[in-house]
Amino acid sequence: MATMTDAITAPIGIVQEDPPRRRSLRPRAMPARWRITAWIIVSTVFTLLAVGLMGRSIFLSSVDQDANVDIEQEAQEFLRFLEDSSTEFTSAEGLLQEYLDRQSVHSNEIILGAVDGAPVATANGLVEGSDASLGFAGGQTLVLQMLDLEENAGVVESTAAGPLRWGRVDFTAGDAQGALLVLQFTEAPRAAVDQSVVTIAWVALAGILLSSGVAWLVAGQILAPIRAVHRVAREINEHDLTARVPVNGTDDIAAVAITFNQMLDRLEDVYATQQRFVDDAGHELRTPITIVRGHLELLSEDQDERRETLRLVSGELDRMTRIVTDLLVLARAQQPDFVRIAGCDAATLTLDIEAKAQALGDRRWQLMEVAEGHASCDPQRITQAVLQLSANAVQVTEPGDRIRIGSRFDGEGAQRRLRLWVQDEGPGVASADAARIFERFVRGGAPGDTAGPRRGSGLGLAIVRAIADAHGGSAWVDSVLGEGATFGIDIPAPDSTDAGEANVIIESLSGKDA
Template sequence: MTTTGMTMTSDGERQPRGSALPARWRILTWILLTTAVALVSVVVTTRALLLNDVDHDANADITQEIDEFRAFAAVGVDPTTAAPFTSVDRMLEVYLNRQHTSEGEVIVGVVGGDLLFDRRIALDRPDLPPGLTEDGNLFDPMLATPTNSGVIDVEGGRVRWARSDVTSGNNDGALIVAVFTAEQRAQVGETIRTIALVAVGGLGLTAVIGWLVAGQILAPIRQVREVAAAIGEKDLTSRVPVHGRDDIAALAETFNSMLDRLEQAHDTQQRFVDDAGHELRTPITVIRGHLEVMELDRTADATTRAATLRLVEDELDRMARIVSDLLVLAKAERPDFVTCREVDVTDLTLDIEAKAQMLGTRDWQLMEVAEGVAGIDSQRVTQAALQLATNAVSHTHDGDVIQLGSAFVDVDGRRLFRVWVRDTGPGVAPEDASRIFERFRRGNPAPADVGGPAPERGGAGLGLAIVRAITDAHHGSVWVDSTPGEGATFGIDLPVHDPDVRLPATDHREQGDPEPHNAESVPDPRKAVTS
């Protein structure tokens, strides 16, 4: 059985397919293989070209000598006497004595079966085979063949030759020009051996350089592997060093980006587990305690049991709300938490006001309504606004005034869409304004929050954290303006983005802004609020 990139062993384990040879060795092997093929091709081609030059030069020398002799014979005048030649012997003798042969070249005259050699043949010439003057049989094939040129292999090596027949009076003869190429071929062999030795040295140098370069190229990949091996369940902070701007650097950056996403997902999961464990411990303890008491108290009447069950039901509802809020905050870390579309903010504001009236019996007043469109996520903005309205309900009494509204404002050259909610509750203490938008943080009651029925203050402290998560995902801000004892105004400011733009969720803590937005870092909302 096989799977993509894997093979199944007999014991059911998966093993990756492919070569077990390290990448560095594979790179070096291919470099050496291609280099060796190229060098062999160069050596073979060079040898063929040099041998072809040897044969070409030999043919050129033979052609030149034959042409010179034919021109000499055509004139037919003895240069020493200025009289015409009377015999072939004299013609060949005079011509041979005037020649200067090149390396490996032999010029022979033949008259009546006798051989006449040029005067240099008696010299010690290593380029010619020994005993050449005594071995007359060497030239017999050249005389016997009907053709006037050819190539023969003799003991002294390969010979290229040509013959020119001549007649003078009643005498016949011939001139044979032969070139022994053994010496030139031997020189070619020496040259090729030298080139081969240089090629082997170059191949060795290529191996060393290839090994070093392959190691340098693969070093970032090795660092990726080492970082991946060093990453544990509790530590996702390791990153691969990025050097340069090449493909390997791009790979390292992509790997680091993946680690960033994994770390963010792990932190989100861990924070969700920690928050859930922290906040759910109390209601679970309360539920377990009351159920144990009810189980032990067999004499409890129906009214007591009903009260206990109502309390348990209330705690279960609170647990459900906590889990739901935690899930929202966990989703806020995802890039698709908000999906911006072009929204008519007038309809959005009226919709928020209609839904807010269902949150409590308060004197709801819609103070202003923005007109126009904005590129926002209408569902998330509604959720944030209703969270602010719920917060206002929890700090007021029946019949108290809660005002809300929306407007377009310009702040520092930016066009913002603002939604705000103002209550007449106890307000927010200055020391609480910097922390109430954090998770599980609840403000302390202001001194004026006394007397009368106590407002509902039993939330988990996640509502305003959700509001901040939604505004952060829009690249906006959340603010509060309050005077203790005189109520508070909460609002959100969202940039007016282009439609159909999906904005990634952001975490201000990663952008050098660890503190929540507070009244000191946002514009005074009363400048945009009308009554």
């Protein structure tokens, strides 16, 4: 039957738009390995290109500087020659001819002597060209221009023989005005620099190809753990969380693999805890649910029978509630905040536990031994564990039986431990049960015990062990069949000081006296 709510629709005139869809990110077309290799190649190419251009510029500048140094050196030599031979020559022509005959010029140099603006002698290092006197086309005109300039040095960027750097030394010999002109051509050194740059470029290209192969291999090695993570993540499903990424080395990539494995460990623990909770709940709750359903299906109209049925059902529901509570405690035992460590006084903790245990049943409660000192633990969880042991002792004993409680420190220094124990006079624990009695849903019993199955869910001792394990300790049982049993827990309690800490043996009886 349709309800009023079903008939309500959107108001007229209002268009209900679909919620905006999140724009899906397109996966990168190029694999990560290729991207890493490409970036390495691009960065290497730009680096080599910048180094090559900068190096060429430096080398060309060095060529110009060397030309200037040669010109200055030649000028200084000529000046010294003038000083040494000023009295030997009567004419400027003879002086210049003598000087130039002594010179040995290199292939990119011309030294020219001129008197009154006209060349009279030449030392030419260039090969012969169209102009027989200077070795390059237009040389005579260019020389005459240099001799007429007021400046005594300069640069000509374009000649038939290439860029030219020149310098002039003027002197006077008698009535004649002489000049020594030094020409340095830089075309051949510049060509040598360019040839060297080309050679370096070919070597750099070979280096780029080699670095590309190395980058490809290294990128593959770096990304191997990532691929392993991807493979493991793809293989994991809800039924199998055991796959792990192999860890090789101690670098950052290995740290990623270790962290991923630790995450899988936590997920596996959580999944195992949840699965165990579901399995345990299904296993243990099936019986009370069946009992409750059966009684409710056969519920009679008779008031007395209904009252009795409701009492039984209420009892089963209480038992179910306790089972679920115990299972939740065990599930929480896997969480980091299950115990909250704090400093506490062991004597006060023991006395509080003994006082609370007296309300569990009509027994002769006896406090045998009290540890005096301080320990780091979760007092509430320790109290819960010892009271659980006390409740179990009540279940296996009869009114008036003796139950002993005690605590003591064992060991010294960093190995010291706090031991709390409960001793009963019940039937004891069979040796076959002692090894597994702290497991879930295990109920111990003595051979030939006619009392039937022990009461309880079989989770109490499992909770005790979980509390002890959370403290880094252990749960234990010491039993002689037919003479009772002693259950206890040991937790680490490193000794911070020896002063004022001891085990005090006392005897405190409560309840009925023997």
